[in-house]
Amino acid sequence: MAATKPGDDHYLTLSCPDKSGIVHAVTGLLAAQNLTILDLQQFSDPVSKTFFMRVHFGHATDLTSLQQPMSSLASDMQMDYDIRRVTSKPKVLIMVSKIGHCLNDLLFRVKSGQLKIDIPAIVSNHPEFADLAKSYNIPFYHLPVTKDTKAEQESQILDLIKQYEVDLVVLARYMQVLSPRLCSEMSGRIINIHHSFLPSFKGAKPYHQAYERGVKIIGATAHFVTKDLDEGPIIEQRVARVDHALSPKELVEEGSNVESQVLAAAVKWWSEKRVFLNGAKTVVFN
Template sequence: MSHTSDFPTHWVLTLSCPDRPGIVHAVAGLLAEHGGNITESQQFGDPDSGLFFMRVQVTSTATRTDLVTAIEALAPRFDLRWHLDVAGRPVRTLVMVSTAAHCLNDLAFRQRSEGLPIDLVAAVSNHTVLEPMADFYGVPFHHVPVTKDTKAQAEARLLALVEELDVELVVLARYMQILSDDLCRRLEGKVINIHHSFLPSFKGARPYAQAHARGVKLIGATAHYVTGDLDEGPIIEQDVERVDHSRAVEDLVALGQDVERRALARAVRWHAEHRVLLDGRRTIVFR
């Protein structure tokens, strides 16, 4: 028996599956059968992986239960991997920081003033420097010190917070600690990092000093999903700034921080809007 609500809900459906004819027709038909009006639709077939990716926004008076039941019935026919959510719902987000303030400040400001669809439920830091900033934005602050001997306990505390707060996304906003392989596996596809260089160049310590020493003409930042391979997770967004020989290391750092916050904000927004789909070691981003 089909049920409807009094007012339409704006849904976002994402899916991936082996590429073959008839996928778009079947999905569009299913949505039409449930009174759906498609407001946005994007598709991509990857000739390298043989996978098909799709993102659809649709308004419908059908209930979530009816939509889920219909999609579950269709999924085996195409071997679908799919996700359904309310479009624009703020994603419960935990931000991890150390002492650099620019990324935390930018995300919190955008959430408050620019409609970034996240709900900052916690800030976790191995220092206390940014606690006043978190307090200013009304974000609960958790000081979780990390040493070589306490790393396991610190990560256990992080996982406990993720569970307690029903966290959907973890953002490493210049968190200067390396997550363990086990933690990366447990949070796979749910952790975004901002790396302060244009990967894969200049990994590791002091990337701007490395870039300056090589006389680069472009500096950049890379937002990517975190995996057990350091700074090699699937890339979501990159941004660059042109520089020349007159710039000192300090200039590159200042410019780089601006690039970092821009790239991270776009990556977080696209993830929260369900515009990023994983395709092996890379991403499909429906902007």
């Protein structure tokens, strides 16, 4: 028997109207193809009546014989599905403004192999991180934006998304509100890190607001972007305990650590096909 390789493993993700027999049908189909289920997670949402499933299976160098029966099953069960090699790296465009801790963290995780994505380009409305991008041999696009040039600037961003065949856009502290047009064209494919534990303390200085209120925890939220500001489906939230002795500057520093962790987790889970949109919410198999 030939030795298996990581490239022989795949992720199968699917969602469909909930009904009995879905797991049996899918696992039976894979078994009929002599494929091995390495990990399986599922969730049936009683509210939306939707079934979600993620299967990590192996070992197959060629899935040609799987395509027709899987397509037939999907048609019968009104199923949206996707199959992707575990080793394939989705293309992620990162956007940033003047605050770089999330960008720096993502770049390090990619270089060290912790995060298996490809970053074809970095976009910013400021020039500060051009040298950082250069140090990682990643093209950097400085696209300034004003109220009058927003439509033109976002058209340039969409051109880059098309040029690099981008799968996901990550707003790593990109401090501009995206237009409804960009949100619509990239619906379900933009992740933002919000520098507070939503829905509290929205706005420009959440840690200063937290300081004024004497909070005991601070946090950050990674979510998909929609045309409604900071209202998109939440992927991950984390908090850190603080106390009365911390200054606003120290709260910012503590918050920066949480922001980096939350965004990295959200991007990693997305890249591993663990995140499903479920209306205004998400299903996350983590």
